[in-house]
Amino acid sequence: MKPIAIYWRNAVPNPAKVVIILEELGLPYQSKWLExxxxxxxxFESVNPNGRVPAIIDPNTNITLWESGAIVAYLVETYDKDEKITYTSFPEKYLLQQWSYYQASGQGPYFGQAAWFNKFHHEKLHSAQERYGNEIxxxxxxxxxxxxDKxxxxxxxxxxxxxxxxxWNIxxxxxxASGPVKWDIEAFPHFKEWMDAMKARPSVAMAMKSLQEKEIKSEGKI
Incomplete structure (x- = not known):
């Protein structure tokens, strides 16, 4: 199998979401870092006209694809034949889609806006910081x-x-840290236990490491 090219950049959660799936499924890939x-x-706009990461080029099927949710769905449907990280049974198949859509529409945008107004906006807008902090x-x-219960x-x-x-949760x-809304993970014990279990997975550890180092040295992946 030829390596799948993935375009991404450091410190951005959505591209790392795709890397985690590539790792979980044991797929060969080549990182293409973008500043x-x-x-x-x-x-890059010839790959993704929206000018955002992630995007992939899969030479095995000759597809170029962008938007993290679409990429994950493609990788799972195309390569997870053993259902390692998916279900095709009813109703699980649709419950997976439900949570996937919630992440893309509910978590990602709100967490991203919180990051913008708490960390990067040129002035502190308390109302925006409070709104998006509360959404988190x-x-x-x-x-x-x-x-x-599960x-x-x-x-x-x-x-x-x-x-x-x-x-995004990580x-x-x-x-x-720099916003007005207090965060205490201990107030969400089931969430914390779930996060601890995922952070212990090698795929998540690899994505976190590569975000810090800007390259993946194991198994010949660069």
Whole structure:
């Protein structure tokens, strides 16, 4: 199998979400790192006209694909024939989609806005910081409640739906540290236990390490 090219950059949760799936499925891949100024250049816009990461090129099927949710769905449907991190049974298949859509529409945008207004906006807008900080607490509360009586969001194993949340969740401490809304993971014990289980997975550890180092040295991946 030829390596799948993945375009991504450091410290960005959504591309790492795709790397985790590649690792979980044992797929060969080649990291193509992009700096911020490269995203809106013609070379990358020919891959993703939206000028955002992640994007992949899979030479095994001749597909170029962008948007992390679409990429994850493609990788799972195409390569997870043993259902290592998915289910095709009813109703699990649709419950996985439910949580995947919630991550893409509920977690990612709110957490991203919290990061922007707490860390990067040129002025401190307390109302925006408070709104998006509270949205983080709300989303985490939904997850904590859903995990009250079970280990994983769907079924009895860790799936792509669980893993979709992990990288943004790992960044909560960073995002909330300079904002007005207090964050205490101990207030969400089921969420914490779930996160600890995912952070212990080699795929998540690899994604976290590569975000810090800007390269993956194991198994010939660069």
């Amino acid at each position: 911020l100024e490269e995203l809106k250049q013609p070379a 607490l709300r989303v985490v509360g939904v997850l904590d409640s859903a995990l009250k 280990e994983w969001l769907v079924g009895t194993k860790c799936t792509y739906a669980d893993l979709a949340f992990v990288m 960044n909560i401490d960073f995002v909330m």
